[in-house]
Amino acid sequence: MDEIEKIISLWKSNILNPSCLKSCDHLCCSKDFSLTEEQARLIFSIDGKMYFPSGKNGQPLLGNNDDAQDGNPEGDQDMIFRTRFSIAEEYCPMHKEGRCGIYDNPLRPKICSDFPVFADAGIRLVVYDSSCSRTERGSALAVFSEAIRQGYRVIDCAEDMEITIKDGRMHKGIIEKK
Ligand code: SF4
Ligand code: SF4
Numbered sequence: 001m002d003e004i005e006k007i008i009s010l011w012k013s014n015i016l017n018p019s020c021l022k023s024c025d026h027l028c029c030s031k032d033f034s035l036t037e038e039q040a041r042l043i044f045s046i047d048g049k050m051y052f053p054s055g056k057n058g059q060p061l062l063g064n065n066d067d068a069q070d071g072n073p074e075g076d077q078d079m080i081f082r083t084r085f086s087i088a089e090e091y092c093p094m095h096k097e098g099r100c101g102i103y104d105n106p107l108r109p110k111i112c113s114d115f116p117v118f119a120d121a122g123i124r125l126v127v128y129d130s131s132c133s134r135t136e137r138g139s140a141l142a143v144f145s146e147a148i149r150q151g152y153r154v155i156d157c158a159e160d161m162e163i164t165i166k167d168g169r170m171h172k173g174i175i176e177k178k
Pocket of ligand 1: 017019020021025026027029132
């Protein structure tokens, strides 16, 4: 882990993740992500049998990873399922009374624990999802400023915008191709 990855990891464990238990609409649990068969069985099983539920609008909550609009986003061949929570307008079945029912399970998808900020030192990139309102409160400015100072780009994937810091404030602009 480089310095920025450590700063992000601390920021998440000290500030972002603890606030998940406070009032929040838990949008993160209604997003789409890829799953291995084991993970899909954990999330979509009743009495040990896998099931394929539909949302209130009749759309299925689970599909093949290959059906994802962006292809197989992780490029990981073990990820054969993809949640369709956003299309079905539903929450993950493990989301109960504002909490994750498999929070401590080692099979809980990594993206759930990584959300809402992802840092990759290899390509000097921080990606965050501003649909989690916690990411843009107070402390974000210091974290993103430091990342940019150390040569990272910071992208808001919810709005497809790039963050710059000017006069001590965060600004969002079009993502420049580099
Ligand atoms: S939207 Fe953000 S604050 Fe709310 S539960 Fe998800 S990660 Fe936590
Ligand atoms: S597994 Fe838990 S954290 Fe992940 S989407 Fe489902 S309820 Fe949310």
